[in-house]
Amino acid sequence: MKNEAKLQNLSDFENKSLLIVDDDNPFRERLARAMEKKRI
Numbered sequence: 001m002k003n004e005a006k007l008q009n010l011s012d013f014e015n016k017s018l019l020i021v022d023d024d025n026p027f028r029e030r031l032a033r034a035m036e037k038k039r040i
């Protein structure tokens with residue numbers, strides 16, 4: 001299988017940015033807060 005994606009860890013990247021796009025404001029804000037807490 002030549003098209004297999006190689007999984008990488010977030011720590012492998014220098015830029016740890018995440019763009020969250022959703023039209024449900026409460027969900028988007030809750031997800032953003034959760035991701036901030038998980039920041040490495």
